[in-house]
Amino acid sequence: MSATPRESNPVRAFMSEVWGSIFRHGLPTTDKVAARTALTNFFLHIHPVRVKRSAIRVSYTLCLGGLSFFLFILLTITGLFLMFYYIPSVDQAYQNIKDLEFVATFGLIIRNMHRWAAHAMVITVWLHMARVFYQGAYKPPRQFNWAIGTLLLLTTLLLSFSGYLLPWDQLAVWAITVGTNMAKYAPIAGPYTRYLLLGGRNVAQGALIRFYVLHVIALPLIGFLLMVVHFWRVRKDGFTGGL
Amino acid sequence: MAINPYDTPRGKFHARAETTRRQFLLLMGGLGALGASIFGGVQLLKFMFPAATNDAPQQFKTTFTFDDLTGGVTADGKPKVGATVRSITADRVSVVVDDGGIYAVFLVCTHLGCTPNYVTNVTGGSGVADAVAEGRGNRTGAEKIPNGWACPCHGSRYFIDSTNFYGPAPRPMDWVDISVAPDGYFVVDRGAIVVYRQPGQTTVPEWRLLLTSKKSNDKKLGVS
Numbered sequence: 001m002s003a004t005p006r007e008s009n010p011v012r013a014f015m016s017e018v019w020g021s022i023f024r025h026g027l028p029t030t031d032k033v034a035a036r037t038a039l040t041n042f043f044l045h046i047h048p049v050r051v052k053r054s055a056i057r058v059s060y061t062l063c064l065g066g067l068s069f070f071l072f073i074l075l076t077i078t079g080l081f082l083m084f085y086y087i088p089s090v091d092q093a094y095q096n097i098k099d100l101e102f103v104a105t106f107g108l109i110i111r112n113m114h115r116w117a118a119h120a121m122v123i124t125v126w127l128h129m130a131r132v133f134y135q136g137a138y139k140p141p142r143q144f145n146w147a148i149g150t151l152l153l154l155t156t157l158l159l160s161f162s163g164y165l166l167p168w169d170q171l172a173v174w175a176i177t178v179g180t181n182m183a184k185y186a187p188i189a190g191p192y193t194r195y196l197l198l199g200g201r202n203v204a205q206g207a208l209i210r211f212y213v214l215h216v217i218a219l220p221l222i223g224f225l226l227m228v229v230h231f232w233r234v235r236k237d238g239f240t241g242g243l
Numbered sequence: 244m245a246i247n248p249y250d251t252p253r254g255k256f257h258a259r260a261e262t263t264r265r266q267f268l269l270l271m272g273g274l275g276a277l278g279a280s281i282f283g284g285v286q287l288l289k290f291m292f293p294a295a296t297n298d299a300p301q302q303f304k305t306t307f308t309f310d311d312l313t314g315g316v317t318a319d320g321k322p323k324v325g326a327t328v329r330s331i332t333a334d335r336v337s338v339v340v341d342d343g344g345i346y347a348v349f350l351v352c353t354h355l356g357c358t359p360n361y362v363t364n365v366t367g368g369s370g371v372a373d374a375v376a377e378g379r380g381n382r383t384g385a386e387k388i389p390n391g392w393a394c395p396c397h398g399s400r401y402f403i404d405s406t407n408f409y410g411p412a413p414r415p416m417d418w419v420d421i422s423v424a425p426d427g428y429f430v431v432d433r434g435a436i437v438v439y440r441q442p443g444q445t446t447v448p449e450w451r452l453l454l455t456s457k458k459s460n461d462k463k464l465g466v467s
Contacts (some may be wrong), residue, residue, distance in 0.1 A: 172359055178396055181355040192292075200296035 055239035064128035088212035091167035301434030308427035344451030357396035365391030439465035
């Protein structure tokens with residue numbers, strides 16, 4: 001404990017007790033305290049207490065997984081802002097996007113951050129997977145995390161696809177018409193899948209609300225849970241520290 | 244040492260062979276719960292398949308009448324304006340008039356479902372000779388030839404009888420039922436397909452709404 005247990009000033013005593021109840025460690029001045037800092041802090045415990053110098057080389061992972069996660073956080077925050085203006089109704093959705101672009105203060109930059117971060121996330125997730133593949137980092141003991149990773153890739157692509165419909169412009173409507181008709185080509189389950197996705201026979205209000213719910217709640221939640229497992233496995237499986 | 248009777252060699256045999264009452268009840272209860280969950284889950288899946296949808300009605304009435312479109316019928320039973328086409332893009336139907344009569348093409352591209360646009364130079368750049376397009380259907384008069392439909396999504400093209408000849412579309416577009424209401428306006432029923440052709444089936448369909456009787460000749464193709 002860094003906090004002095006006895007303090008003559010009652011305010012300082014109270015504050016140090018509050019501080020001590022939140023932070024169970026002092027400033028990380030020594031290796032031992034630094035290790036305890038990482039172990040006892042929720043936000044820091046994702047980091048291993050010690051890693052090999054070679055494992056934190058940027059050229060080892062190119063930070064692609066971290067970039068993907070950063071973009072996910074960015075998309076969650078900007079998406080939350082967009083939700084204040086966007087109404088998933090065929091009569092209003094397109095106008096809401098116009099309002100975001102031309103009326104809402106900073107609306108244009110928030111919408112574009114969301115849009116470009118979404119494109120970038122698909123790219124970084126894809127490159128991350130390629131990096132893992134070419135380094136053979138999917139091999140034992142990391143097979144399970146590779147499987148989780150493929151599900152995360154799928155979640156990312158579905159998030160991208162579901163978000164594509166929401167502006168409700170011509171590009172969106174016809175892209176989803178084409179996409180769901182591709183699903184229809186699947187044997188037996190195809191037509192049911194299309195009906196399930198669209199909630200009808202055409203890309204209309206039923207499809208918009210379904211894609212909206214998938215985009216803002218269902219898929220992010222699935223992605224978040226998969227990420228929790230993914231990161232935990234990264235920590236438990238450890239780093240090989242270079243090739 | 245064998246305080247527990249099941250710990251004896253004979254007892255061990257019975258322990259394997261016999262199921263205790265607790266094990267049996269657990270098994271039955273577990274199976275029951277599993278079965279109920281699976282049944283309930285499958286039933287709940289129906290929630291996601293709406294029993295009724297808010298899709299536009301299959302049947303609709305046009306904003307133009309029989310006489311608007313044809314300009315009336317000549318003494319020898321031909322349209323006065325000659326061959327003509329009127330597209331209702333919002334409802335995804337083109338109404339085509341030729342010497343034989345009237346038919347309605349359902350503008351849903353057979354590739355992936357976009358709405359093809361009506362064009363008057365459908366063969367342009369496709370490498371298909373104009374003469375091939377002219378041979379589709381029974382037409383004389385003012386209509387610009389070669390005409391047909393081109394899909395904006397992936398470039399599929401269709402002759403005026405809706406036969407595909409270029410791009411990824413696997414088969415011709417369907418024809419739907421069209422009739423004349425007592426007030427002279429057309430009624431198109433997109434739920435009633437009158438011509439359904441398979442891939443490679445390029446015959447010109449004979450179904451027509453006849454100009455003289457204003458009734459269909461009922462020569463359906465590919466549907467019963």
